[in-house]
Amino acid sequence: RPVIESDLAAFVRESQPAEWDKIESVHGAEAASVLAQEVWRKVQRDGAIKVLRGAVRYRDASVTMAFGMPSNALNPELARQHGCNRFAVVRQVRCNPVGGDTVDLVLFLNGVAVVTVELKNSLTGQDAHHACQQYKQRNKDWPMFSWRHFSLHFAVDDRKAFMATRLSGVKTRFLPFNQALVNRAPDDGDYASCFLWREVWGRENLLEWV
Numbered sequence: 001r002p003v004i005e006s007d008l009a010a011f012v013r014e015s016q017p018a019e020w021d022k023i024e025s026v027h028g029a030e031a032a033s034v035l036a037q038e039v040w041r042k043v044q045r046d047g048a049i050k051v052l053r054g055a056v057r058y059r060d061a062s063v064t065m066a067f068g069m070p071s072n073a074l075n076p077e078l079a080r081q082h083g084c085n086r087f088a089v090v091r092q093v094r095c096n097p098v099g100g101d102t103v104d105l106v107l108f109l110n111g112v113a114v115v116t117v118e119l120k121n122s123l124t125g126q127d128a129h130h131a132c133q134q135y136k137q138r139n140k141d142w143p144m145f146s147w148r149h150f151s152l153h154f155a156v157d158d159r160k161a162f163m164a165t166r167l168s169g170v171k172t173r174f175l176p177f178n179q180a181l182v183n184r185a186p187d188d189g190d191y192a193s194c195f196l197w198r199e200v201w202g203r204e205n206l207l208e209w210v
Contacts, residue, residue: 002093002144003042005032007086008039010109012063015084022061035063039112047148048114052210066110068207086110087203095144103144109206114150128162131155132174137208140167149207158191159183 009032013020024031038058042051053063066082088108095116097104105117118131135140138145145153147166155162155174160183162174177200183192190198199205 001036002106002113002149003036003037003040003043004088004108004111006111007062007108008032010083011110014210015067015081016063019061019063022065022103023058026059034058036111039065039129043112043149044143046109047151048112049151049210050111052109052114063081065112066207066210069195069204085203085207086157089201093144095138095142097142098165101138105142107201107206109210113144114210115152115154115201117154117156120155123156126157128155128157128160131157133157133165135164135167135174136170138167141168146199154196156193156196158193161196 008019012023018030023035027034035056035058039051041055054065056063056065060136064081065079067085069082070078072103073079080203086109088111090108091104092102093113093116094107097102103116104119106113107115107117117173118134120126120131121129135145135153135155140146143149145167146170151165153164153167154177155164159175163177164174166172177196179195183195185192186194
Protein backbone atom coordinates (compact mmCIF):
# COMPACT_ATOMS: atom_id res chain seq x y z
CA ARG A 1 0.00 0.00 0.00
CA PRO A 2 1.32 3.51 -0.83
CA VAL A 3 1.34 4.74 2.79
CA ILE A 4 4.43 5.65 4.81
CA GLU A 5 3.55 3.98 8.08
CA SER A 6 6.16 5.77 10.18
CA ASP A 7 5.23 9.26 8.91
CA LEU A 8 1.52 8.67 9.47
CA ALA A 9 2.11 7.42 13.00
CA ALA A 10 4.49 10.27 13.87
CA PHE A 11 2.03 12.87 12.54
CA VAL A 12 -0.86 11.51 14.60
CA ARG A 13 1.29 10.98 17.70
CA GLU A 14 2.54 14.59 17.61
CA SER A 15 -0.58 16.41 16.45
CA GLN A 16 -3.25 14.40 18.26
CA PRO A 17 -1.66 12.52 21.17
CA ALA A 18 -5.01 11.70 22.81
CA GLU A 19 -6.28 9.99 19.65
CA TRP A 20 -3.02 8.13 19.21
CA ASP A 21 -3.21 6.88 22.79
CA LYS A 22 -6.66 5.42 22.08
CA ILE A 23 -5.27 3.35 19.21
CA GLU A 24 -2.05 2.40 20.97
CA SER A 25 -3.89 1.32 24.13
CA VAL A 26 -5.66 -1.36 22.06
CA HIS A 27 -2.95 -2.42 19.60
CA GLY A 28 0.31 -1.57 21.36
CA ALA A 29 3.33 -2.00 19.08
CA GLU A 30 1.01 -2.76 16.14
CA ALA A 31 -0.75 0.60 16.38
CA ALA A 32 1.13 2.18 13.46
CA SER A 33 0.45 -0.78 11.18
CA VAL A 34 -3.23 -0.97 12.15
CA LEU A 35 -3.74 2.75 11.56
CA ALA A 36 -1.99 2.58 8.18
CA GLN A 37 -4.21 -0.32 7.14
CA GLU A 38 -7.33 1.61 8.14
CA VAL A 39 -6.20 4.77 6.33
CA TRP A 40 -5.41 2.78 3.18
CA ARG A 41 -8.81 1.10 3.36
CA LYS A 42 -10.45 4.54 3.46
CA VAL A 43 -8.27 5.80 0.59
CA GLN A 44 -9.30 2.83 -1.53
CA ARG A 45 -12.94 3.59 -0.82
CA ASP A 46 -13.02 7.40 -0.86
CA GLY A 47 -9.78 8.58 -2.47
CA ALA A 48 -6.72 10.24 -0.95
CA ILE A 49 -7.99 13.81 -1.21
CA LYS A 50 -11.27 13.15 0.58
CA VAL A 51 -9.45 11.24 3.31
CA LEU A 52 -6.89 14.02 3.82
CA ARG A 53 -9.63 16.64 3.99
CA GLY A 54 -11.45 14.85 6.77
CA ALA A 55 -10.95 12.46 9.65
CA VAL A 56 -10.41 8.74 9.85
CA ARG A 57 -12.46 7.12 12.57
CA TYR A 58 -11.26 3.89 14.10
CA ARG A 59 -13.00 2.44 17.14
CA ASP A 60 -13.37 5.43 19.47
CA ALA A 61 -10.54 7.44 17.90
CA SER A 62 -11.09 10.21 15.32
CA VAL A 63 -7.90 11.21 13.52
CA THR A 64 -7.79 14.46 11.54
CA MET A 65 -5.56 13.68 8.57
CA ALA A 66 -4.10 17.14 7.82
CA PHE A 67 -4.09 20.63 9.31
CA GLY A 68 -4.22 23.65 7.02
CA MET A 69 -2.65 27.03 7.72
CA PRO A 70 -4.67 28.81 10.45
CA SER A 71 -6.37 31.98 9.22
CA ASN A 72 -5.18 33.89 12.30
CA ALA A 73 -3.03 33.52 15.40
CA LEU A 74 -5.88 33.31 17.89
CA ASN A 75 -5.55 29.55 18.42
CA PRO A 76 -1.96 28.46 19.21
CA GLU A 77 -3.02 24.81 19.23
CA LEU A 78 -4.07 24.95 15.57
CA ALA A 79 -0.75 26.53 14.70
CA ARG A 80 1.05 23.77 16.58
CA GLN A 81 -0.93 21.07 14.81
CA HIS A 82 -0.30 22.71 11.44
CA GLY A 83 3.41 22.48 12.18
CA CYS A 84 3.05 18.73 12.73
CA ASN A 85 2.16 18.05 9.08
CA ARG A 86 4.75 15.77 7.49
CA PHE A 87 5.85 15.96 3.89
CA ALA A 88 8.03 13.46 2.07
CA VAL A 89 9.42 12.97 -1.42
CA VAL A 90 10.39 9.37 -2.18
CA ARG A 91 12.30 8.21 -5.25
CA GLN A 92 11.66 5.04 -7.22
CA VAL A 93 8.45 3.92 -5.54
CA ARG A 94 7.14 0.56 -6.66
CA CYS A 95 3.84 0.99 -8.48
CA ASN A 96 3.22 -2.56 -9.69
CA PRO A 97 1.69 -4.64 -6.88
CA VAL A 98 3.16 -7.86 -8.28
CA GLY A 99 6.20 -6.67 -10.24
CA GLY A 100 9.18 -4.36 -10.06
CA ASP A 101 7.84 -1.35 -11.98
CA THR A 102 8.52 1.96 -10.25
CA VAL A 103 7.52 5.61 -10.57
CA ASP A 104 10.33 8.19 -10.35
CA LEU A 105 8.96 10.36 -7.53
CA VAL A 106 5.99 10.26 -5.18
CA LEU A 107 4.96 13.11 -2.89
CA PHE A 108 3.42 12.15 0.44
CA LEU A 109 1.42 14.18 2.93
CA ASN A 110 1.25 12.73 6.43
CA GLY A 111 2.19 9.35 5.05
CA VAL A 112 -0.42 9.32 2.27
CA ALA A 113 0.74 9.41 -1.37
CA VAL A 114 -0.93 12.27 -3.28
CA VAL A 115 1.25 13.10 -6.32
CA THR A 116 3.29 10.98 -8.74
CA VAL A 117 6.03 12.31 -11.03
CA GLU A 118 7.83 10.83 -14.02
CA LEU A 119 11.10 12.63 -14.78
CA LYS A 120 12.97 12.82 -18.08
CA ASN A 121 16.19 14.56 -19.13
CA SER A 122 16.76 15.98 -22.59
CA LEU A 123 20.44 15.04 -22.34
CA THR A 124 19.39 11.38 -22.55
CA GLY A 125 17.21 12.01 -25.60
CA GLN A 126 13.92 11.91 -23.71
CA ASP A 127 11.54 14.68 -22.69
CA ALA A 128 8.21 15.21 -20.93
CA HIS A 129 6.32 13.80 -23.90
CA HIS A 130 8.06 10.47 -23.33
CA ALA A 131 6.95 10.65 -19.70
CA CYS A 132 3.35 11.23 -20.85
CA GLN A 133 3.56 8.13 -23.03
CA GLN A 134 4.99 6.17 -20.13
CA TYR A 135 2.00 7.12 -17.99
CA LYS A 136 -0.41 6.12 -20.78
CA GLN A 137 1.16 2.67 -20.87
CA ARG A 138 0.79 2.16 -17.13
CA ASN A 139 -1.94 -0.05 -15.77
CA LYS A 140 -4.57 2.43 -14.56
CA ASP A 141 -5.91 -0.20 -12.17
CA TRP A 142 -2.71 -0.32 -10.13
CA PRO A 143 -3.35 1.38 -6.77
CA MET A 144 -0.72 4.05 -7.45
CA PHE A 145 -2.52 5.16 -10.61
CA SER A 146 -6.17 4.55 -9.81
CA TRP A 147 -8.24 7.72 -10.29
CA ARG A 148 -9.99 7.03 -6.99
CA HIS A 149 -6.76 7.18 -5.03
CA PHE A 150 -4.65 10.02 -6.40
CA SER A 151 -5.30 13.43 -7.90
CA LEU A 152 -2.18 14.63 -9.74
CA HIS A 153 0.33 13.02 -12.08
CA PHE A 154 3.21 15.09 -13.49
CA ALA A 155 5.33 14.42 -16.57
CA VAL A 156 8.45 16.58 -16.28
CA ASP A 157 11.73 17.21 -18.06
CA ASP A 158 14.36 19.90 -17.53
CA ARG A 159 12.40 22.48 -19.56
CA LYS A 160 8.67 21.80 -19.32
CA ALA A 161 5.92 19.95 -17.51
CA PHE A 162 2.52 18.40 -18.12
CA MET A 163 -0.13 17.28 -15.65
CA ALA A 164 -3.04 14.85 -15.65
CA THR A 165 -5.70 14.44 -12.98
CA ARG A 166 -6.82 11.01 -14.15
CA LEU A 167 -5.01 8.22 -15.96
CA SER A 168 -7.12 6.50 -18.62
CA GLY A 169 -4.57 4.57 -20.66
CA VAL A 170 -4.06 5.92 -24.18
CA LYS A 171 -7.00 8.30 -23.66
CA THR A 172 -5.23 10.13 -20.84
CA ARG A 173 -5.18 13.89 -21.37
CA PHE A 174 -2.10 15.76 -20.20
CA LEU A 175 -2.33 19.54 -19.96
CA PRO A 176 0.69 21.90 -20.07
CA PHE A 177 1.73 22.99 -16.60
CA ASN A 178 4.22 25.76 -17.21
CA GLN A 179 4.88 29.37 -16.28
CA ALA A 180 5.00 30.54 -19.92
CA LEU A 181 5.16 29.21 -23.46
CA VAL A 182 8.89 28.80 -22.79
CA ASN A 183 9.99 28.41 -19.18
CA ARG A 184 13.07 30.46 -18.37
CA ALA A 185 15.92 28.89 -16.42
CA PRO A 186 16.88 30.88 -13.30
CA ASP A 187 20.18 32.73 -13.09
CA ASP A 188 21.55 30.23 -10.56
CA GLY A 189 21.80 27.55 -13.25
CA ASP A 190 18.91 25.36 -12.12
CA TYR A 191 16.55 23.78 -14.66
CA ALA A 192 13.78 25.80 -16.30
CA SER A 193 11.26 23.45 -14.70
CA CYS A 194 12.61 24.09 -11.19
CA PHE A 195 9.54 26.21 -10.38
CA LEU A 196 7.81 22.90 -9.68
CA TRP A 197 9.97 21.83 -6.75
CA ARG A 198 10.73 25.38 -5.64
CA GLU A 199 7.15 26.60 -5.57
CA VAL A 200 4.35 24.32 -6.80
CA TRP A 201 5.32 21.28 -4.74
CA GLY A 202 6.02 23.32 -1.60
CA ARG A 203 4.41 22.15 1.63
CA GLU A 204 1.83 24.95 1.86
CA ASN A 205 0.82 24.59 -1.79
CA LEU A 206 0.39 20.85 -1.32
CA LEU A 207 -1.84 21.53 1.69
CA GLU A 208 -3.92 23.96 -0.36
CA TRP A 209 -4.48 21.32 -3.03
CA VAL A 210 -5.99 18.93 -0.55
